[in-house]
Amino acid sequence: MMLGTCAQIRASFRSIELKKRTSARYNKRAENKNITTLMTSSSSSSSSSSFEIDYELHKENRERLNEALFLKSIKKTNNRKEIVLLQAGKQMQRYSSDNEPLFRQESYFHWLFGCKESDCFGSIDIGPNGTKKTVLFVPRIPKEFVVWMGEPMSNSEIAKKYLVDECKFVDELELYLLNEAKEGGIVLHLMSGRNTDSGSEISKAEVPESVLGMNDVEIRTDVLFEEITYLRTIKTKREQEVLAFASRISSEAHVEAIKSVKPGTMEYQLEAEFLYQIYKRGGLRFASYPSICASGKNAAVLHYGHSGAPNDKECKAGELILLDMGGEFHCYCADITQTVPVNGKFTTDQKILYNGVLRAHKDVIKAIKPGVIWTDLHLLAERRILEMLKSLKIINDNSTIEEMLEYRVCAVFMPHGLGHLLGIDTHDVGGYGLKNSNYRERILKPGLKSCRTAKMLEENNVMTVEPGCYFVDALIDDVNMDEKVKKCINFETINQKFRGFGGVRIEDNVVVTSNGCISWTNVPRETEDIEKVMNGTLNWYKM
Numbered sequence: 001m002m003l004g005t006c007a008q009i010r011a012s013f014r015s016i017e018l019k020k021r022t023s024a025r026y027n028k029r030a031e032n033k034n035i036t037t038l039m040t041s042s043s044s045s046s047s048s049s050s051f052e053i054d055y056e057l058h059k060e061n062r063e064r065l066n067e068a069l070f071l072k073s074i075k076k077t078n079n080r081k082e083i084v085l086l087q088a089g090k091q092m093q094r095y096s097s098d099n100e101p102l103f104r105q106e107s108y109f110h111w112l113f114g115c116k117e118s119d120c121f122g123s124i125d126i127g128p129n130g131t132k133k134t135v136l137f138v139p140r141i142p143k144e145f146v147v148w149m150g151e152p153m154s155n156s157e158i159a160k161k162y163l164v165d166e167c168k169f170v171d172e173l174e175l176y177l178l179n180e181a182k183e184g185g186i187v188l189h190l191m192s193g194r195n196t197d198s199g200s201e202i203s204k205a206e207v208p209e210s211v212l213g214m215n216d217v218e219i220r221t222d223v224l225f226e227e228i229t230y231l232r233t234i235k236t237k238r239e240q241e242v243l244a245f246a247s248r249i250s251s252e253a254h255v256e257a258i259k260s261v262k263p264g265t266m267e268y269q270l271e272a273e274f275l276y277q278i279y280k281r282g283g284l285r286f287a288s289y290p291s292i293c294a295s296g297k298n299a300a301v302l303h304y305g306h307s308g309a310p311n312d313k314e315c316k317a318g319e320l321i322l323l324d325m326g327g328e329f330h331c332y333c334a335d336i337t338q339t340v341p342v343n344g345k346f347t348t349d350q351k352i353l354y355n356g357v358l359r360a361h362k363d364v365i366k367a368i369k370p371g372v373i374w375t376d377l378h379l380l381a382e383r384r385i386l387e388m389l390k391s392l393k394i395i396n397d398n399s400t401i402e403e404m405l406e407y408r409v410c411a412v413f414m415p416h417g418l419g420h421l422l423g424i425d426t427h428d429v430g431g432y433g434l435k436n437s438n439y440r441e442r443i444l445k446p447g448l449k450s451c452r453t454a455k456m457l458e459e460n461n462v463m464t465v466e467p468g469c470y471f472v473d474a475l476i477d478d479v480n481m482d483e484k485v486k487k488c489i490n491f492e493t494i495n496q497k498f499r500g501f502g503g504v505r506i507e508d509n510v511v512v513t514s515n516g517c518i519s520w521t522n523v524p525r526e527t528e529d530i531e532k533v534m535n536g537t538l539n540w541y542k543m
Protein backbone atom coordinates (compact mmCIF):
# COMPACT_ATOMS: atom_id res chain seq x y z
CA MET A 1 0.00 0.00 0.00
CA MET A 2 1.34 3.40 -0.90
CA LEU A 3 0.30 6.23 1.37
CA GLY A 4 -0.81 8.46 -1.46
CA THR A 5 -3.78 10.38 -0.16
CA CYS A 6 -4.81 12.08 3.00
CA ALA A 7 -7.69 9.65 3.40
CA GLN A 8 -5.36 6.68 3.27
CA ILE A 9 -3.08 8.31 5.84
CA ARG A 10 -6.05 8.91 8.13
CA ALA A 11 -7.27 5.37 7.67
CA SER A 12 -3.93 3.90 8.62
CA PHE A 13 -3.77 6.13 11.70
CA ARG A 14 -7.17 5.06 12.81
CA SER A 15 -5.99 1.49 12.86
CA ILE A 16 -2.84 2.41 14.78
CA GLU A 17 -4.82 4.47 17.34
CA LEU A 18 -7.20 1.58 17.81
CA LYS A 19 -4.43 -0.92 18.42
CA LYS A 20 -2.89 1.49 20.88
CA ARG A 21 -6.00 1.74 23.00
CA THR A 22 -6.32 -2.00 23.28
CA SER A 23 -2.79 -2.53 24.48
CA ALA A 24 -0.63 -1.18 27.22
CA ARG A 25 2.54 -3.06 26.69
CA TYR A 26 4.99 -0.28 27.30
CA ASN A 27 5.51 -0.86 30.95
CA LYS A 28 8.90 -0.24 32.47
CA ARG A 29 8.81 -3.14 34.89
CA ALA A 30 7.54 -5.66 32.39
CA GLU A 31 10.11 -4.38 29.96
CA ASN A 32 12.94 -4.79 32.47
CA LYS A 33 11.75 -8.26 33.33
CA ASN A 34 11.89 -9.19 29.68
CA ILE A 35 15.34 -7.71 29.35
CA THR A 36 16.58 -9.77 32.28
CA THR A 37 15.33 -12.99 30.78
CA LEU A 38 17.41 -12.28 27.70
CA MET A 39 20.56 -11.51 29.63
CA THR A 40 23.20 -13.83 30.93
CA SER A 41 23.62 -11.59 33.96
CA SER A 42 21.47 -8.95 35.57
CA SER A 43 22.01 -5.21 35.23
CA SER A 44 24.10 -3.44 37.82
CA SER A 45 26.03 -0.22 37.81
CA SER A 46 29.27 -2.01 38.58
CA SER A 47 28.77 -4.76 36.02
CA SER A 48 31.95 -5.94 34.37
CA SER A 49 30.71 -9.23 32.98
CA SER A 50 31.24 -9.94 29.35
CA PHE A 51 29.30 -12.27 27.17
CA GLU A 52 30.43 -15.62 25.84
CA ILE A 53 29.61 -16.18 22.21
CA ASP A 54 28.05 -19.51 21.34
CA TYR A 55 29.14 -20.19 17.76
CA GLU A 56 25.99 -22.24 17.28
CA LEU A 57 24.60 -18.78 16.48
CA HIS A 58 26.40 -18.80 13.14
CA LYS A 59 25.86 -22.51 12.53
CA GLU A 60 22.16 -21.86 12.94
CA ASN A 61 22.40 -19.01 10.41
CA ARG A 62 24.06 -21.36 7.93
CA GLU A 63 21.28 -23.90 8.38
CA ARG A 64 18.66 -21.19 7.92
CA LEU A 65 20.32 -20.07 4.70
CA ASN A 66 20.57 -23.65 3.52
CA GLU A 67 16.88 -24.18 4.13
CA ALA A 68 15.90 -20.90 2.47
CA LEU A 69 17.94 -21.68 -0.63
CA PHE A 70 16.49 -25.14 -0.90
CA LEU A 71 12.91 -24.28 -0.17
CA LYS A 72 12.64 -21.19 -2.31
CA SER A 73 15.42 -20.43 -4.70
CA ILE A 74 17.07 -23.43 -6.17
CA LYS A 75 15.29 -25.22 -8.96
CA LYS A 76 17.25 -28.37 -9.36
CA THR A 77 17.89 -29.09 -13.00
CA ASN A 78 20.76 -31.51 -12.58
CA ASN A 79 22.72 -33.32 -9.95
CA ARG A 80 25.37 -30.70 -9.53
CA LYS A 81 26.54 -29.84 -6.05
CA GLU A 82 25.40 -26.43 -4.87
CA ILE A 83 28.12 -24.47 -3.07
CA VAL A 84 27.85 -21.07 -1.42
CA LEU A 85 31.12 -19.13 -1.45
CA LEU A 86 31.78 -15.94 0.48
CA GLN A 87 34.90 -13.92 0.97
CA ALA A 88 35.77 -12.29 4.28
CA GLY A 89 36.82 -8.67 4.73
CA LYS A 90 40.37 -7.70 3.93
CA GLN A 91 42.86 -6.22 6.38
CA MET A 92 43.32 -2.58 5.33
CA GLN A 93 46.38 -0.39 5.66
CA ARG A 94 46.35 3.33 6.23
CA TYR A 95 47.13 4.77 2.78
CA SER A 96 50.68 3.82 1.80
CA SER A 97 51.87 3.15 5.34
CA ASP A 98 52.07 -0.15 7.19
CA ASN A 99 49.68 1.14 9.87
CA GLU A 100 46.89 -1.43 10.14
CA PRO A 101 43.56 -0.25 11.58
CA LEU A 102 41.92 -2.83 13.83
CA PHE A 103 40.16 -5.34 11.56
CA ARG A 104 36.38 -5.63 11.67
CA GLN A 105 34.77 -8.50 9.77
CA GLU A 106 32.59 -7.94 6.69
CA SER A 107 29.00 -8.20 7.89
CA TYR A 108 27.61 -10.94 5.61
CA PHE A 109 30.65 -13.12 6.24
CA HIS A 110 30.29 -12.52 9.95
CA TRP A 111 26.62 -13.48 9.87
CA LEU A 112 27.49 -16.88 8.36
CA PHE A 113 30.75 -17.74 10.10
CA GLY A 114 31.35 -15.41 13.08
CA CYS A 115 35.00 -15.61 12.12
CA LYS A 116 37.19 -12.83 13.51
CA GLU A 117 40.10 -13.29 11.10
CA SER A 118 40.59 -11.21 7.94
CA ASP A 119 41.29 -12.38 4.38
CA CYS A 120 39.43 -15.70 4.65
CA PHE A 121 36.93 -17.52 2.46
CA GLY A 122 34.06 -19.69 3.55
CA SER A 123 32.22 -22.35 1.57
CA ILE A 124 29.02 -24.16 2.39
CA ASP A 125 28.08 -27.29 0.50
CA ILE A 126 24.33 -27.09 0.73
CA GLY A 127 21.92 -29.97 0.74
CA PRO A 128 18.21 -30.76 0.92
CA ASN A 129 18.44 -32.06 4.48
CA GLY A 130 20.85 -29.55 5.99
CA THR A 131 24.32 -28.32 5.09
CA LYS A 132 26.62 -31.06 3.92
CA LYS A 133 30.04 -29.53 4.39
CA THR A 134 31.26 -26.16 5.63
CA VAL A 135 34.88 -25.17 5.10
CA LEU A 136 36.74 -22.08 6.29
CA PHE A 137 39.82 -21.07 4.32
CA VAL A 138 42.29 -18.99 6.32
CA PRO A 139 45.52 -17.28 5.24
CA ARG A 140 48.67 -19.32 5.75
CA ILE A 141 50.70 -17.30 8.27
CA PRO A 142 54.43 -17.24 7.39
CA LYS A 143 56.70 -18.47 10.21
CA GLU A 144 58.41 -15.09 10.67
CA PHE A 145 55.04 -13.45 11.43
CA VAL A 146 54.72 -15.42 14.65
CA VAL A 147 57.14 -12.97 16.27
CA TRP A 148 54.77 -10.09 15.51
CA MET A 149 51.37 -11.73 15.70
CA GLY A 150 51.86 -14.60 18.12
CA GLU A 151 51.31 -18.29 17.45
CA PRO A 152 48.31 -18.74 15.12
CA MET A 153 45.62 -21.27 15.91
CA SER A 154 46.00 -24.57 14.08
CA ASN A 155 43.45 -25.33 11.40
CA SER A 156 41.81 -27.99 13.52
CA GLU A 157 41.52 -25.51 16.39
CA ILE A 158 39.89 -22.99 14.05
CA ALA A 159 37.43 -25.61 12.78
CA LYS A 160 36.57 -26.55 16.35
CA LYS A 161 36.14 -22.94 17.48
CA TYR A 162 33.85 -21.90 14.61
CA LEU A 163 31.98 -25.22 14.44
CA VAL A 164 32.84 -25.84 10.76
CA ASP A 165 33.61 -29.24 9.28
CA GLU A 166 37.04 -28.33 8.09
CA CYS A 167 39.58 -25.52 7.99
CA LYS A 168 42.02 -25.22 5.10
CA PHE A 169 44.38 -22.54 3.83
CA VAL A 170 43.29 -19.95 1.28
CA ASP A 171 45.95 -21.25 -1.11
CA GLU A 172 44.06 -24.59 -1.09
CA LEU A 173 40.75 -23.06 -2.20
CA GLU A 174 41.43 -23.50 -5.92
CA LEU A 175 42.23 -27.19 -5.65
CA TYR A 176 39.29 -27.74 -3.31
CA LEU A 177 36.82 -26.25 -5.80
CA LEU A 178 38.38 -28.06 -8.76
CA ASN A 179 38.07 -31.36 -6.91
CA GLU A 180 34.46 -30.64 -5.94
CA ALA A 181 33.66 -29.87 -9.59
CA LYS A 182 35.34 -32.97 -10.93
CA GLU A 183 32.44 -35.31 -10.38
CA GLY A 184 29.30 -33.96 -12.01
CA GLY A 185 30.17 -30.27 -11.70
CA ILE A 186 29.18 -27.59 -9.22
CA VAL A 187 26.89 -24.59 -9.03
CA LEU A 188 28.74 -21.80 -7.23
CA HIS A 189 26.51 -19.25 -5.51
CA LEU A 190 28.13 -15.83 -5.11
CA MET A 191 26.92 -12.55 -3.62
CA SER A 192 25.68 -9.83 -5.94
CA GLY A 193 23.66 -6.80 -4.90
CA ARG A 194 23.63 -3.30 -3.54
CA ASN A 195 23.26 -1.89 -0.03
CA THR A 196 20.12 0.27 -0.08
CA ASP A 197 21.47 2.77 2.48
CA SER A 198 24.90 3.42 0.96
CA GLY A 199 24.19 2.48 -2.65
CA SER A 200 27.46 0.53 -2.58
CA GLU A 201 27.81 -2.80 -4.28
CA ILE A 202 28.56 -5.87 -2.19
CA SER A 203 31.89 -7.46 -3.11
CA LYS A 204 31.75 -10.85 -4.75
CA ALA A 205 34.11 -13.65 -3.70
CA GLU A 206 37.18 -13.72 -5.95
CA VAL A 207 36.99 -17.15 -7.57
CA PRO A 208 40.27 -18.51 -9.01
CA GLU A 209 40.42 -18.15 -12.84
CA SER A 210 40.98 -21.87 -13.35
CA VAL A 211 37.71 -22.64 -11.56
CA LEU A 212 35.77 -20.03 -13.54
CA GLY A 213 37.11 -21.52 -16.76
CA MET A 214 35.76 -25.01 -16.08
CA ASN A 215 32.78 -26.25 -18.06
CA ASP A 216 31.44 -28.02 -15.04
CA VAL A 217 31.22 -24.84 -12.97
CA GLU A 218 28.08 -22.75 -13.16
CA ILE A 219 28.13 -19.37 -11.42
CA ARG A 220 24.85 -18.10 -9.94
CA THR A 221 24.48 -14.63 -8.45
CA ASP A 222 20.68 -14.36 -8.51
CA VAL A 223 19.63 -15.93 -5.22
CA LEU A 224 22.26 -15.75 -2.48
CA PHE A 225 22.24 -12.01 -1.74
CA GLU A 226 18.46 -11.83 -1.65
CA GLU A 227 18.05 -14.80 0.72
CA ILE A 228 20.81 -13.89 3.12
CA THR A 229 19.73 -10.24 3.24
CA TYR A 230 16.18 -11.20 4.14
CA LEU A 231 17.36 -13.69 6.79
CA ARG A 232 19.53 -11.00 8.36
CA THR A 233 16.37 -8.96 9.03
CA ILE A 234 14.87 -11.77 11.14
CA LYS A 235 16.99 -12.14 14.25
CA THR A 236 17.28 -15.53 15.95
CA LYS A 237 17.04 -15.82 19.73
CA ARG A 238 20.82 -16.27 19.86
CA GLU A 239 21.34 -13.09 17.86
CA GLN A 240 18.85 -11.25 20.05
CA GLU A 241 20.84 -12.19 23.15
CA VAL A 242 23.96 -10.58 21.70
CA LEU A 243 22.05 -7.49 20.54
CA ALA A 244 20.40 -7.16 23.96
CA PHE A 245 23.81 -7.40 25.60
CA ALA A 246 25.24 -4.65 23.35
CA SER A 247 22.20 -2.54 24.18
CA ARG A 248 22.44 -3.16 27.92
CA ILE A 249 26.12 -2.26 28.15
CA SER A 250 25.54 0.77 25.91
CA SER A 251 22.64 1.85 28.16
CA GLU A 252 24.85 1.62 31.24
CA ALA A 253 27.58 3.64 29.54
CA HIS A 254 24.97 6.24 28.49
CA VAL A 255 23.84 6.63 32.10
CA GLU A 256 27.45 7.10 33.22
CA ALA A 257 27.90 9.71 30.48
CA ILE A 258 24.94 11.86 31.53
CA LYS A 259 26.08 11.68 35.16
CA SER A 260 29.26 13.44 34.07
CA VAL A 261 27.57 16.26 32.09
CA LYS A 262 27.90 19.75 33.58
CA PRO A 263 28.50 23.27 32.29
CA GLY A 264 32.10 23.42 31.10
CA THR A 265 32.27 19.74 30.08
CA MET A 266 33.75 19.29 26.61
CA GLU A 267 31.62 17.24 24.24
CA TYR A 268 34.53 14.82 23.62
CA GLN A 269 34.71 14.06 27.33
CA LEU A 270 31.24 12.50 27.05
CA GLU A 271 32.37 10.46 24.06
CA ALA A 272 35.42 9.41 26.08
CA GLU A 273 33.26 8.39 29.05
CA PHE A 274 31.00 6.31 26.83
CA LEU A 275 33.81 4.52 24.98
CA TYR A 276 35.61 3.83 28.26
CA GLN A 277 32.48 2.43 29.88
CA ILE A 278 31.43 0.11 27.04
CA TYR A 279 34.92 -1.34 26.81
CA LYS A 280 35.40 -1.65 30.56
CA ARG A 281 31.97 -3.08 31.32
CA GLY A 282 31.53 -5.46 28.44
CA GLY A 283 34.63 -5.60 26.27
CA LEU A 284 32.89 -3.68 23.49
CA ARG A 285 36.01 -2.72 21.57
CA PHE A 286 34.23 -0.96 18.74
CA ALA A 287 31.58 1.70 18.74
CA SER A 288 28.79 1.01 16.23
CA TYR A 289 29.46 4.43 14.63
CA PRO A 290 31.28 7.66 15.50
CA SER A 291 29.71 9.13 18.65
CA ILE A 292 27.47 12.17 18.28
CA CYS A 293 27.86 14.42 21.35
CA ALA A 294 26.12 17.56 20.18
CA SER A 295 25.47 20.41 22.60
CA GLY A 296 23.29 23.42 21.87
CA LYS A 297 23.06 24.33 18.20
CA ASN A 298 25.18 21.32 17.18
CA ALA A 299 22.27 18.98 17.93
CA ALA A 300 20.64 20.22 14.74
CA VAL A 301 23.52 18.66 12.77
CA LEU A 302 22.26 15.11 12.36
CA HIS A 303 25.65 13.41 12.06
CA TYR A 304 27.70 15.86 14.12
CA GLY A 305 30.87 14.36 15.54
CA HIS A 306 32.46 13.54 12.17
CA SER A 307 36.15 14.33 11.67
CA GLY A 308 35.45 17.90 10.57
CA ALA A 309 33.27 18.58 13.65
CA PRO A 310 34.84 16.29 16.26
CA ASN A 311 32.71 16.85 19.39
CA ASP A 312 35.01 19.68 20.45
CA LYS A 313 32.63 22.33 21.77
CA GLU A 314 32.24 23.24 25.43
CA CYS A 315 28.80 22.43 26.87
CA LYS A 316 27.08 25.52 28.23
CA ALA A 317 24.44 25.95 30.95
CA GLY A 318 21.01 26.41 29.40
CA GLU A 319 21.77 24.16 26.43
CA LEU A 320 20.54 20.66 25.75
CA ILE A 321 23.04 18.00 24.76
CA LEU A 322 22.13 15.22 22.37
CA LEU A 323 24.12 12.01 22.87
CA ASP A 324 23.80 9.42 20.09
CA MET A 325 26.24 6.62 20.91
CA GLY A 326 26.25 2.86 20.59
CA GLY A 327 28.63 0.01 21.24
CA GLU A 328 29.20 -3.07 19.12
CA PHE A 329 29.77 -6.56 20.51
CA HIS A 330 30.75 -9.49 18.28
CA CYS A 331 29.77 -7.19 15.39
CA TYR A 332 26.22 -6.76 16.75
CA CYS A 333 25.29 -3.10 17.24
CA ALA A 334 23.49 -0.90 19.70
CA ASP A 335 22.32 2.59 18.71
CA ILE A 336 20.96 4.75 21.54
CA THR A 337 20.20 8.47 21.89
CA GLN A 338 19.52 10.56 24.98
CA THR A 339 18.93 14.32 25.10
CA VAL A 340 19.55 16.00 28.47
CA PRO A 341 20.01 19.54 29.84
CA VAL A 342 23.67 20.49 30.37
CA ASN A 343 23.00 22.02 33.81
CA GLY A 344 20.76 19.12 34.86
CA LYS A 345 17.47 21.03 34.75
CA PHE A 346 15.08 21.37 31.78
CA THR A 347 13.64 24.83 31.05
CA THR A 348 9.89 25.04 30.43
CA ASP A 349 10.27 25.17 26.63
CA GLN A 350 12.89 22.42 26.62
CA LYS A 351 10.56 20.24 28.67
CA ILE A 352 7.59 20.77 26.34
CA LEU A 353 9.70 20.03 23.29
CA TYR A 354 11.34 16.99 24.90
CA ASN A 355 8.01 15.60 26.10
CA GLY A 356 6.53 16.00 22.62
CA VAL A 357 9.30 13.84 21.17
CA LEU A 358 8.98 11.41 24.10
CA ARG A 359 5.27 11.06 23.42
CA ALA A 360 6.01 10.25 19.79
CA HIS A 361 8.62 7.73 20.97
CA LYS A 362 6.29 6.01 23.44
CA ASP A 363 3.31 5.93 21.10
CA VAL A 364 5.37 4.38 18.32
CA ILE A 365 6.69 1.72 20.72
CA LYS A 366 3.12 0.97 21.81
CA ALA A 367 2.00 0.63 18.19
CA ILE A 368 4.82 -1.63 17.00
CA LYS A 369 3.81 -5.21 16.19
CA PRO A 370 3.93 -7.56 13.24
CA GLY A 371 1.90 -6.31 10.30
CA VAL A 372 2.39 -2.59 10.97
CA ILE A 373 4.03 -0.61 8.16
CA TRP A 374 7.10 1.36 9.19
CA THR A 375 6.17 4.52 7.31
CA ASP A 376 2.79 4.58 9.08
CA LEU A 377 4.70 4.67 12.37
CA HIS A 378 6.83 7.50 10.97
CA LEU A 379 3.61 9.42 10.32
CA LEU A 380 2.34 8.63 13.82
CA ALA A 381 5.54 10.16 15.25
CA GLU A 382 5.11 13.22 12.99
CA ARG A 383 1.56 13.65 14.25
CA ARG A 384 2.72 13.76 17.88
CA ILE A 385 5.54 16.19 17.06
CA LEU A 386 3.20 18.46 15.09
CA GLU A 387 0.81 18.52 18.06
CA MET A 388 3.67 19.60 20.31
CA LEU A 389 4.87 22.25 17.82
CA LYS A 390 1.35 23.60 17.71
CA SER A 391 1.25 23.89 21.51
CA LEU A 392 4.49 25.91 21.39
CA LYS A 393 3.01 28.09 18.60
CA ILE A 394 5.90 27.11 16.35
CA ILE A 395 3.28 26.09 13.83
CA ASN A 396 0.07 27.96 13.22
CA ASP A 397 -3.53 27.09 13.96
CA ASN A 398 -4.79 27.72 10.43
CA SER A 399 -4.25 24.15 9.20
CA THR A 400 -5.28 20.85 10.72
CA ILE A 401 -2.72 18.20 11.67
CA GLU A 402 -4.10 16.08 8.81
CA GLU A 403 -3.42 18.85 6.32
CA MET A 404 0.05 19.41 7.69
CA LEU A 405 0.82 15.69 7.37
CA GLU A 406 -0.24 15.91 3.76
CA TYR A 407 1.84 19.05 3.09
CA ARG A 408 4.81 17.30 4.79
CA VAL A 409 5.34 20.15 7.30
CA CYS A 410 7.06 17.91 9.86
CA ALA A 411 9.95 17.17 7.46
CA VAL A 412 11.22 20.70 8.26
CA PHE A 413 11.59 19.67 11.92
CA MET A 414 12.32 15.93 11.60
CA PRO A 415 14.15 15.52 8.30
CA HIS A 416 15.29 11.96 9.04
CA GLY A 417 13.35 8.70 9.16
CA LEU A 418 11.80 7.31 12.34
CA GLY A 419 14.41 4.56 12.64
CA HIS A 420 16.00 1.62 10.92
CA LEU A 421 16.72 -2.08 11.08
CA LEU A 422 19.53 -2.79 13.54
CA GLY A 423 21.89 -5.75 13.55
CA ILE A 424 25.41 -6.51 12.36
CA ASP A 425 25.29 -3.12 10.67
CA THR A 426 23.95 -0.09 12.51
CA HIS A 427 21.78 0.69 9.51
CA ASP A 428 21.17 -2.99 8.96
CA VAL A 429 20.50 -4.49 5.54
CA GLY A 430 17.12 -5.39 4.11
CA GLY A 431 15.29 -2.06 4.33
CA TYR A 432 14.23 -2.03 0.69
CA GLY A 433 14.41 -3.99 -2.51
CA LEU A 434 13.58 -7.53 -1.48
CA LYS A 435 11.08 -9.58 -3.48
CA ASN A 436 8.83 -10.27 -0.54
CA SER A 437 5.23 -9.34 0.14
CA ASN A 438 6.26 -7.43 3.30
CA TYR A 439 8.24 -4.96 1.25
CA ARG A 440 7.23 -1.53 -0.03
CA GLU A 441 8.86 0.96 -2.36
CA ARG A 442 10.52 4.04 -0.92
CA ILE A 443 7.96 6.89 -0.62
CA LEU A 444 9.49 9.86 -2.40
CA LYS A 445 8.06 12.63 -0.24
CA PRO A 446 9.88 14.98 2.17
CA GLY A 447 10.73 13.16 5.41
CA LEU A 448 9.26 9.84 4.30
CA LYS A 449 11.93 9.45 1.63
CA SER A 450 14.52 9.41 4.44
CA CYS A 451 12.94 6.31 6.01
CA ARG A 452 15.50 3.53 5.74
CA THR A 453 12.69 1.05 5.26
CA ALA A 454 9.01 1.10 4.32
CA LYS A 455 8.49 -2.55 5.14
CA MET A 456 5.73 -4.25 7.06
CA LEU A 457 7.17 -5.30 10.41
CA GLU A 458 7.70 -8.99 11.11
CA GLU A 459 8.29 -10.85 14.34
CA ASN A 460 11.98 -10.76 15.31
CA ASN A 461 12.82 -7.65 13.31
CA VAL A 462 15.07 -5.45 15.43
CA MET A 463 14.49 -1.73 14.94
CA THR A 464 15.59 1.59 16.34
CA VAL A 465 12.83 4.01 17.30
CA GLU A 466 14.29 7.51 17.12
CA PRO A 467 11.89 10.38 16.58
CA GLY A 468 13.42 13.82 16.81
CA CYS A 469 12.70 17.51 16.47
CA TYR A 470 15.33 20.03 15.41
CA PHE A 471 15.76 23.63 14.34
CA VAL A 472 17.98 23.40 11.29
CA ASP A 473 18.71 26.86 9.84
CA ALA A 474 19.15 25.46 6.33
CA LEU A 475 15.65 23.94 6.42
CA ILE A 476 13.91 26.85 8.19
CA ASP A 477 15.48 29.35 5.78
CA ASP A 478 15.00 27.22 2.65
CA VAL A 479 14.06 29.69 -0.10
CA ASN A 480 12.41 26.89 -2.03
CA MET A 481 10.11 25.93 0.81
CA ASP A 482 6.66 24.89 -0.42
CA GLU A 483 4.20 27.78 0.05
CA LYS A 484 1.70 25.54 1.81
CA VAL A 485 4.37 24.48 4.31
CA LYS A 486 5.53 28.06 4.79
CA LYS A 487 2.02 29.16 5.74
CA CYS A 488 1.94 26.57 8.52
CA ILE A 489 5.13 27.77 10.20
CA ASN A 490 5.32 30.64 12.67
CA PHE A 491 8.75 32.05 11.85
CA GLU A 492 8.41 34.77 14.45
CA THR A 493 8.26 32.28 17.35
CA ILE A 494 11.17 30.35 15.87
CA ASN A 495 13.30 33.48 15.51
CA GLN A 496 12.46 34.72 18.99
CA LYS A 497 12.90 31.50 20.93
CA PHE A 498 14.20 28.54 18.95
CA ARG A 499 16.93 29.69 16.53
CA GLY A 500 20.07 27.91 17.67
CA PHE A 501 18.08 25.71 20.08
CA GLY A 502 19.52 22.57 18.47
CA GLY A 503 17.16 19.67 18.89
CA VAL A 504 15.95 16.59 20.69
CA ARG A 505 16.21 12.93 19.69
CA ILE A 506 15.21 9.90 21.77
CA GLU A 507 16.31 6.50 20.50
CA ASP A 508 15.64 2.97 21.73
CA ASN A 509 16.51 -0.45 20.32
CA VAL A 510 13.51 -2.78 20.16
CA VAL A 511 12.73 -6.29 19.02
CA VAL A 512 9.35 -7.01 17.43
CA THR A 513 7.57 -9.84 19.27
CA SER A 514 4.47 -11.81 18.24
CA ASN A 515 2.15 -9.13 19.61
CA GLY A 516 4.22 -6.02 20.32
CA CYS A 517 7.82 -5.17 21.00
CA ILE A 518 10.40 -5.23 23.79
CA SER A 519 12.89 -2.42 24.27
CA TRP A 520 16.42 -3.37 25.25
CA THR A 521 17.31 0.21 26.06
CA ASN A 522 17.33 1.08 29.74
CA VAL A 523 18.13 4.74 30.35
CA PRO A 524 16.05 7.42 32.13
CA ARG A 525 13.48 8.92 29.76
CA GLU A 526 11.11 10.96 31.96
CA THR A 527 12.44 14.49 32.55
CA GLU A 528 12.23 14.09 36.35
CA ASP A 529 14.24 10.85 36.21
CA ILE A 530 16.88 12.46 33.99
CA GLU A 531 17.20 15.39 36.39
CA LYS A 532 17.47 13.08 39.40
CA VAL A 533 20.09 10.84 37.77
CA MET A 534 22.09 13.93 36.79
CA ASN A 535 21.99 15.48 40.26
CA GLY A 536 22.82 12.19 41.94
CA THR A 537 19.55 11.62 43.81
CA LEU A 538 18.51 8.60 41.76
CA ASN A 539 20.60 5.47 41.19
CA TRP A 540 19.10 4.29 37.92
CA TYR A 541 20.05 0.64 38.37
CA LYS A 542 18.57 0.37 41.84
CA MET A 543 15.08 1.28 40.59
Ligand SMILES: [Mn+2]
Pocket: 335, 419, 420, 464, 466, 507
Ligand atom coordinates in the same frame (compact mmCIF):
# COMPACT_ATOMS: atom_id res chain seq x y z
MN1 LIG B 1 19.90 5.17 14.80
